Amino acid sequence: MTRLPVAVLGATGAVGQTFIRLLEDHPWFQLAEVAASERSAGKRYGDVTRWIEGAMPAAVARMTVTLCDPATVRSPIVFSALDAAAAAELEPAFARAGRFVLSNAKNLRMEADVPLVIPEVNADHLALLDAQRARGWAGGVVTNANCAATVAAMALAPLHTAFGLTELFLSTMQAVSGAGYPGVPSLDILGNVIPYIGDEEPKLEREMQKMLGTLAGAAIVPAPFVVSAHANRVPVEHGHTVAMSARFARKPSVAHALEALREWRGADSVRGLPSAPEHPLLVTDAPDRPQPRRDVMAGKGMTVTVGRVREDALFDLRCVAMGHNTIRGAAGGSILNAELLAATGRLGWVPPGRA
Amino acid sequence: MTRLPVAVLGATGAVGQTFIRLLEDHPWFQLAEVAASERSAGKRYGDVTRWIEGAMPAAVARMTVTLCDPATVRSPIVFSALDAAAAAELEPAFARAGRFVLSNAKNLRMEADVPLVIPEVNADHLALLDAQRARGWAGGVVTNANCAATVAAMALAPLHTAFGLTELFLSTMQAVSGAGYPGVPSLDILGNVIPYIGDEEPKLEREMQKMLGTLAGAAIVPAPFVVSAHANRVPVEHGHTVAMSARFARKPSVAHALEALREWRGADSVRGLPSAPEHPLLVTDAPDRPQPRRDVMAGKGMTVTVGRVREDALFDLRCVAMGHNTIRGAAGGSILNAELLAATGRLGWVPPGRA
Amino acid sequence: MTRLPVAVLGATGAVGQTFIRLLEDHPWFQLAEVAASERSAGKRYGDVTRWIEGAMPAAVARMTVTLCDPATVRSPIVFSALDAAAAAELEPAFARAGRFVLSNAKNLRMEADVPLVIPEVNADHLALLDAQRARGWAGGVVTNANCAATVAAMALAPLHTAFGLTELFLSTMQAVSGAGYPGVPSLDILGNVIPYIGDEEPKLEREMQKMLGTLAGAAIVPAPFVVSAHANRVPVEHGHTVAMSARFARKPSVAHALEALREWRGADSVRGLPSAPEHPLLVTDAPDRPQPRRDVMAGKGMTVTVGRVREDALFDLRCVAMGHNTIRGAAGGSILNAELLAATGRLGWVPPGRA
C-alpha cells in the first residue's frame, strides 16, 4: 500500500513548515519534495530554513530543496504556501502541467471556476474543478479561504443552513502567526493591539458568501448576506478569535442555535478522512471561552470552538468563534481538501483502505 | 492661595494609586487624606501598599492611612476608588455628611438623580446634584462611567450631536489594568484573549445613552440608540481599544464625520481646567492607529484617539477609539469632574486664579 | 491486569491539574481519588475547579472530591500537590498510614532520611526509604526538588559524574506557571522581569548537592560544590531557562563535555518506565536554543534541553538548560518517581508486563 507523493511549494516559510509538520506520518500522503525559490533550490532544507516551532523533522532536514517549477517538481499533489506574488504565476503553471494545487494564496479564491473549500461546509463545490478544463488545465486548483474567514464560516455554516444568515458584524482578534515569519515585529505587538491588518477586512467581507454559497450547475451562487468586518492583531501566537453578531431570515432562539451548532457534523464525504476532526465544531458552555491559548489545539487544531452564544440587542445572536489559523485556517485545511479530492476519486488514486 | 484638601477612599488599591499619582502637584487640590479599610487604617501608607507603577511618592509613603468613614475623613472632596461592595454604604454616607464624592463605582451611575459625567460631553448634567438634596444629602455624588464606555462615548459625542446615533455595534479589547490589582492572573492572559469580562457588556449597553442624553428640567432623557457590545480582555497593560460600527439618523459622509470629530472641543466650561487636555479627541490618519502602547498617553492619558474612520457595509460608519482606562476612564476622569465642580462654583470655593 | 489506584492531594490547584492530565490513560496507575480541603470535599470536581489548560477530562469532572485525609483517601499511592502549609501535617500522616507519598512540597526535601529523587540521576537514593521506618511510617515519602533545581541538576548530572563539579553560578528565567494559580498577577509580569522569587535562591543553592550526592550506607553524602543562584521571573507560560557557568575538579574541554551530555541515559532502572523519555537530556547545536516556547515539550515535557555549551572566561564551561517546570519539574517528575518505586518492587505490586 503506497502513499501518494506530494510536494510543498514555499516549503521554507512559516506556512510551508506547518505543512511539513502536519504531513509527517500522514497515512495517505508522502512528503516527496520541498520546493522553494532559486535562492534555496539545490541546498539542504535544514541549511536554508529557520525552523520556527518545535524541532525540525530530521528526515526533512536532509532533503534537498527543489526549484518551485512544474518541470522540476514531479508530485501529482502540490500544497502551495506561496505568497500572492509567487502564486500568481506558479499555481496556474502547476495546474496546466496536470497537478492538483491546494492553495492558500488569495489570487484565485474569488475566480468563478475555482472552488473555495472547507470540506465539512461545501465539499460539493469541488465540482467547479470540471470547469477549470476550459482554462486548459490538465490538473486543477482548490483554494482555502482567509484564515479568519474560515473560522467564522465554520461557526456560521450550520446557522446559515438552518436560519438563513442575512447580516453579520464581526470583529477579529488575530494571532501573529497569521502574518508569517518574520511577520509582525515584536516592537509593534508586545503589550499592544493593532486595529488593522492589510487587506484583511475586504477578504472577510467577500469570501464567506462564496463558501456558504450554493452550487447551481457549474457555478456558485453566493449566499446573500452582508458582512461588516473589523480586523485586529493581538499578541497571541496561534488562534484567531472572532466576535460576531448575526441576523437571520428566520430568527432562531439561543436554544435552537445551540442545537444546530451541536448537531452539525458537516458533509458525509468528510467523515473519516485522516485530518477530519471528530467534531468540526465544539460548543463550549464556559462563560469565558473559547480562548486561543486554551482551545486552539482542539481536534489537533482542526476543530473550531464556539462559545458565548447569546441574544443580541441589535441583531438576533451574538457568539465567539476561535480556531487555529495556521492549521484549520491554512495548512491543515489544504491537506483536508486534498484528502477530500482523493476520497472522492478526483485523483484517479485510491487511498489505502478505501478500495 | 491655598489648595483644597481632598481624600482618596480605597487609596491602597490600583485605582487609588492612580488618583495619588495624578494628584501629585495638582494646582488646586492637595492630597490630605488616604483612606482605606480597618485592615490598613492607622498604619503608614508605604507599609500597607504594594505600589504598582513607577515609584511611590515619598510624601505619600509617610502618610498615615485614615479609616474610610465620614467621621474620620474630613476633606470636603473625596475621590472614591472603592469597589461596589464598599461603595454601596460608604459613598451615600459621605454625601449625607456633606462631602462631594467623585465615584468610580457602578452602584449609583444609573440612578435618576446622579450625574454620570464626562465634562467635555455633558457638563450640564451636574444640575442633577440639586435633586440629590431630596435624599437628605448635604453634599453629593458625581459618577464616572465604565472605563470602556467612557472611551466610546467620547468618540461618539460629536457624531451623535451632529448626526443622531441610532444603532451601535462595538467590540472592545480591554487592558488588564481595568481589572485592578491583583486582577487578571498572568496564566489567564499571557499570549491569550479572554472574550468575556464579567458584567461589562450590560454596562456598555446602557451607560452611554445616559451620558449622551439630554438634560430636561431635573432629569436626563437618555439618547435613544441601541448598543450591542462584545467585551474582550487582551494582554495589554493600559488602554482600552474599541472597534465600532454606527448608524445615524442622518447618514454622514466619512469627510463630514471626520470634520465633526476634528472640530470638537467639548463644553466651554471645561477648557482650561487643570486636567483637561487641549484636545479631548485626537483623530489619527495613520492606517493602523490608534494603538494602546503608542497612543495611550496622548494628552497625559486624558485624550481619546480615534482612527480608521471609514464606511461600513452594514451601518454608516466604522471607526476605532482608544483611551487610557485608568486615567481618562477612571481616576483622571474623576479629578476632571471635581475640577468642573469647583470651576462652576458648586463647592463654594474659588480655585486659584479663577476669582 | 489491573492498574494501581492512586490519589492526587490538592487536586484542584495548578499542579494538581497537571497530575490529572498526566495520569489520564496511564498504563500502570488509575486515578481513583481527587482530594482537596474541606471547602471542596464532597462536591463534584468539575464544579469546584477552575481548569487552567485545555479541556478538563470529562471523567474527572464527574468525580466527587475526597477530603485530604488518610482516613478518607484510600489509594496506596498519593501524589501530593499540597502547598508547604498543608503538606507539613498531611504528608507525614499519609506516610504513617502506610501510603507512599510523592511530594512536591519543600518541607521534607532536605531531611536526612527523605530521598530527593530524579530517577535518571539518583534512583539509588530510594534506599533512604528504609530509614523512614524509624519515624514509625508504614509507608514513606519521596520528594521532588524545586522545579528550577531539577532542570539544572539534570543538565549537570553527567558533567558532575565525569568531571566533578566544584563551583556553579546560575541565573534562572522562570515561567509563571511555577507560581501556581492565580499566582503572578498579569500587571506584575506583562512585558516585565521580576528579578526575585521568594525563597527560590536558597533552594537552588542547597538541593542540587543532595540530588547529586552519593548514597553511603543509609545516608546521602552531599556533592561538595558551592552554588550562587540568581532567580528571575519572566513572562513565559511554561519552561524554566537556566544560564550556568560551572567549574570542575577536572576541567573538561567543550568536546568532552558535549560527549558526556550526549551519551548520558541515566540509571538503567529508569529505562522503559512509562513516563521516562527516550532522552532525559537533549543537546542542541542551534546557537540560540534551548528556548522555552520551542523546546519545552521535548520528550512530552520530560526531557531537559541543553545548549550553548561553550568555554567560560571565569570558570570552565558555560551552558543553558531548559525544562518543563510543571511536568519534569513537578507532576511528571513525581509520577516517574512512583513508577520507579513500582518497578523496583517497593510497592509490593507488579506493574503490568513486569512480572
Next chain:
Amino acid sequence: MTRLPVAVLGATGAVGQTFIRLLEDHPWFQLAEVAASERSAGKRYGDVTRWIEGAMPAAVARMTVTLCDPATVRSPIVFSALDAAAAAELEPAFARAGRFVLSNAKNLRMEADVPLVIPEVNADHLALLDAQRARGWAGGVVTNANCAATVAAMALAPLHTAFGLTELFLSTMQAVSGAGYPGVPSLDILGNVIPYIGDEEPKLEREMQKMLGTLAGAAIVPAPFVVSAHANRVPVEHGHTVAMSARFARKPSVAHALEALREWRGADSVRGLPSAPEHPLLVTDAPDRPQPRRDVMAGKGMTVTVGRVREDALFDLRCVAMGHNTIRGAAGGSILNAELLAATGRLGWVPPGRA
C-alpha cells in the same frame, strides 16, 4: 543665545528616532538635520519613516532628509545611529571633516585613541580626543558602550573605585528594543526567552574594562577584571536587566557596598548638564526591584536602578542593575556625551548660561 545645530545620522531607524525625541526642546542643541541613506535622502522625513513610539514631532515630520555625507550634512555635532556597516566608513569621514561624532556603533569603541564614555564614570577619557589628531581628524569620535555593558558599568563604577573589581559573572535579560526595528520577530519572543544575542557576550566581556580603566598619559589602562557574560533576550519593550555576582580585591560588606552605591554622584563635570539625572544610580530597598516596566523611566531614562545587593556564596556580592537601553544605553548617553564635550570647552562653543 543660540542653540548649536546638530544632526542625526541614521535618523529614520529606531535609535535615530530616540535621538529625535530626546533632542526635542533640548536647551543647548537644535536638531538641524536628519540624515539617512540615498533611499530616503531628499524626501520628507514623515513620508519615509515608520515612527515607532508615541507621535512623531510635527516639526520633524516636515524636515527634508539629508544624505548621510559630510559634504551635505553641515552641523558641527553629529549623533550617529548608524549600524556598524554604514558607520565603518561614514563616522571617520565626518571626523576627518571636522565634526564631532557621537557614535553608538561598535566599530571604534575598542580603538586605543577613541574614548568609550559614560560621563559620570570616565569623563576624563575625553582626553583621548587629542590623540585622534594623529589620524588626520579635524573633529573626533566619542563612543558609547553596548547598552547592557553601560547599565552594568554604571552600577559597578562606585564599587570598583572603592573595592577593586576582579571577577564578574553577569547574566542579562535584554529588551527587544535593543535589536532595533523591525528587529526581533514577535513569533520568536512572545512568551519566550532567547538565550542568545549575536556578538553581545564578547562586547560585555571587554568593554567594561576600558570604561572602568584609568587614563594614563594619552592612553587608557584597562581595569584588570575578568567577565563571564550570559546574554538573553526577553519579551520586554525597554530596559535591560543584569544579574551580577562580583568579586573584589577588598571584599566589601553589603553595608559598605550600599554606602558606596548610594553616595556616588559621578564626575563633577557632569552635574548640571541638561541630560544628567540628579541620581545616576538609584538604590532600591524593595526585595523584588528593579523591574524594567516599573523602573526604566527613573531619571527620564538616564538613571540606572540597582537592587538586591546581597552576599554571594561564591564571590563577594550579588546585585541586579537595570537601565533604559535606548536612552541611557544609546541615544541619551550620546547626548550626555555631547553636553560634556560642550561643557568642557572642546567644541569651542559656550553653552547658554555657562559663560
